[in-house]
Amino acid sequence: MFDSRYIRTFHEVVRTGSYSAAARTLGYTQPAVSQQMKALERDLGTPLFTRVGRGIRLTEAGEALTRHTEVILDSLTAAQQQIDAIARLRAGRVRVCAFPSAGATLIPEAMAMLAAEHPGIRVELTESEPPESLRLVAEGACDISLAFSYPGQSAEIPGELSEVRLLEDPLTVLLPTGHPLARRRSVRLADLAHERWIAGCLRCRANFLHACAEEGFTPDIACTTDDNLVMQSLVAAGVGIAMVPQLVLSFLCHQKVTGRIVEPHTRRRVHAYALRDHLRIPATALVLDRLVAVAERKIGC
Template structure:
């Protein structure tokens, strides 16, 4: 293994043409240059220079090492510049995985703030519902994941992950605009016991079943989809009602539906999850800061 300092000194000796000239250029003494070149020759296992009168020239091994030295020093310089850019947040890439309603609300605002302040930091956006999204962090497929948990379900979070709470998102019921309960300011879940339901992802469906069971009824689930636009369309056509998070109210697309908060209040916890060692990576920490800022201003907080 070569010492990078010796390679740099060797490169300067070749450029300057002598030990004494290299010593002046580098601010070393000539004996120090001589010692470094002897050490490098020991590492190589063969002489690098031969004396020719008062001068010196490279051996065949020296010629070969000289060609490599230029490449090595250029690569080291490029690496130092890239590391400096990463630590000073002029560049970097962060892979973020999020569930659909976060991708439509929290993520765009956070990425816009990031682009304005740090245009060299790029974000790759992936999409998955929990718990699969949590496993993607553990497997190294993303750096940050946004996921949600319901307090009554006690979902498992892998021990390797650090949780950064972002906001509590209130649950609401989505009703056809002409539904009799749409005139109320809030709706009791028990009042919807006879309705047909449109359920969401597996975790949301499990929470719906749990909350209804707590009130003594089993919901009649007619459709299941994790596509928020499909949920809205089904409700708009009077095919059922749905329990949705308040985040979804930010992008309601149908005038034929309306959202009403549930009473008593029911919420889900939205958090970011990372591997502990990733908290020390500047670009990752910056993205987390932007997510916190945006989440703090969201409805449902």
């Protein structure tokens, strides 16, 4: 493989017709140009020029290379411009994998900030729950993963990932607005022991069952769903009540549903994860920074 610098020098020699003229244009010495052309010929394994009197003439190989030089240089220039745009945050793509409530709350605000500051950055979104979302980022299928964990649950964090703390998300209970306990600011979990429940994803369900066991009862689970909107509809229809993270309350869609803090207080931890090497990529670092900024505002609300 030849050095791209030699191609630029070769192009200038052909354009100007001599080593000395190319040297003047490029700001090199004539011996430096001659050495580069000899190195290029060694790399290619064939002469590119022959001497004719005091001038030079292209060989057949030289003529063949000349036909491709413009394309090579144009491609190199385009590549450099694209890389420069990515490095300076004028362009770039970041693939983000998030669990549903983060996708509906943290992601939109972060993307709005990006659109205002760096409109050339594109974010591709996928949805997945941990630990699958952590596996995706570890395998390089996405650049950033938003994941959550509950106290006492194993982290299951691949060693090659870097962790960025976002927030702690208090747990709440979704109740029909006409429920007797809906008038309270907070609800003790033990007071809901005789209710029917709608349970969520596997990780949330495991924490829910553990919390109920700590309060001395086994919940009557009417049905389970990973879909927050379906869960709200079920609560609104009176099928049961549900324990959900507070982030879910920011996109309640039913006027017949309300959320109340659960006592004793339990919080899930929300983090962003990326491969350590990816933290050096400007667009990835930028998206992480904006996610942290949005999370800090959520904490303050």
